Amino acid sequence: MPSPKARSSAARSGSVPCAGGNGRYEFVSLSRTPPPHLLQRQGSDPTAARLRASESPSRRRGSGSSTSSTGGQQLPEEDCMKLNPSFIGIALSSLLAIDLWLSKRLGVCACEDASWGSVRPLMKLVEISGHGIPWLAGAVYCLYKSDSAAGQEVMLNLLMALVLDLVLVGMMKALVRRRRPAHNRMDMFATFSVDGYSFPSGHATRAAMCARFLLAHLVLAAPLRVLVLLWATFVGFSRVLLGRHHVTDVTFGFLMGYWQYNLVEMLWLSPVMLQSTIGQLQ
Numbered sequence: 001m002p003s004p005k006a007r008s009s010a011a012r013s014g015s016v017p018c019a020g021g022n023g024r025y026e027f028v029s030l031s032r033t034p035p036p037h038l039l040q041r042q043g044s045d046p047t048a049a050r051l052r053a054s055e056s057p058s059r060r061r062g063s064g065s066s067t068s069s070t071g072g073q074q075l076p077e078e079d080c081m082k083l084n085p086s087f088i089g090i091a092l093s094s095l096l097a098i099d100l101w102l103s104k105r106l107g108v109c110a111c112e113d114a115s116w117g118s119v120r121p122l123m124k125l126v127e128i129s130g131h132g133i134p135w136l137a138g139a140v141y142c143l144y145k146s147d148s149a150a151g152q153e154v155m156l157n158l159l160m161a162l163v164l165d166l167v168l169v170g171m172m173k174a175l176v177r178r179r180r181p182a183h184n185r186m187d188m189f190a191t192f193s194v195d196g197y198s199f200p201s202g203h204a205t206r207a208a209m210c211a212r213f214l215l216a217h218l219v220l221a222a223p224l225r226v227l228v229l230l231w232a233t234f235v236g237f238s239r240v241l242l243g244r245h246h247v248t249d250v251t252f253g254f255l256m257g258y259w260q261y262n263l264v265e266m267l268w269l270s271p272v273m274l275q276s277t278i279g280q281l282q
């Protein structure tokens with residue numbers, strides 16, 4: 001075995017230890033051509049195979065053929081590519097690892113025994129405030145009760161926005177099929193089958209979209225506008241605290257909800273348009 005000192009100097013010089021035929025370790029430089037006796041052994045040595053695989057693609061291409069020939073062994077190019085992860089691949093798996101770790105650390109209300117388990121009932125109230133059913137019921141009730149054409153128009157479009165949100169989030173969840181965090185307890189009120197999936201958070205999309213909708217179409221005093229923004233933020237944050245979602249599910253949910261409001265504005269249903277559509281149908 002090399003001494004720790006030998007190992008650290010090897011790391012500095014860009015060389016790696018490799019088991020020699022007599023059981024002793026020898027050092028091979030990654031930047032220089034290995035001596036012939038080692039080249040021969042690399043053909044069947046797994047350590048050497050890893051070294052070849054981690055060689056940069058440009059160096060491999062430099063060999064002038066679609067196969068790398070080292071020590072007389074022909075190695076298919078695709079095999080090397082599989083073992084040599086791209087920068088984007090490494091960045092994505094690092095982000096995923098941070099996401100899993102952070103989501104687990106923040107899931108402090110995931111059950112009653114968790115560190116903030118006592119506030120779980122309060123978090124579940126926040127969860128209900130962002131659920132689809134109260135929002136749909138509220139929009140239908142306000143549409144029915146509204147006696148002005150402008151009020152009816154706004155409520156009709158809110159209803160359309162809520163249905164659009166359910167459809168888009170359902171499609172996205174079915175497409176991505178990311179599992180909810182392992183520490184989540186599936187005790188949610190009224191869910192669809194796709195709600196078994198985690199990405200994106202439907203509560204976060206709805207909170208972001210409805211907050212934008214209310215701020216744009218209701219005349220609210222400044223403290224109420226701040227309250228709407230705080231509510232939307234808290235709904236998203238509570239998803240992670242309850243252990244329902246990963247941080248990235250909520251972040252993406254907010255972005256998607258923000259964008260969904262743009263779509264609602266584009267598809268805005270006006271009374272004139274509705275009348276002409278109904279006229280065409282008759």
Ligand SMILES: CC(C)=CCC/C(C)=C/CC/C(C)=C/COP(=O)(O)O
Pocket residue numbers: 131132133136166188189190191192195197198200201202203204239244
């Ligand atoms: C009228 C009707 C069919 C309403 C359906 C409303 C409904 C069940 C919405 C699902 C809301 C929900 C549980 C979304 C999941 O949110 P995440 O934040 O956990 O993704």
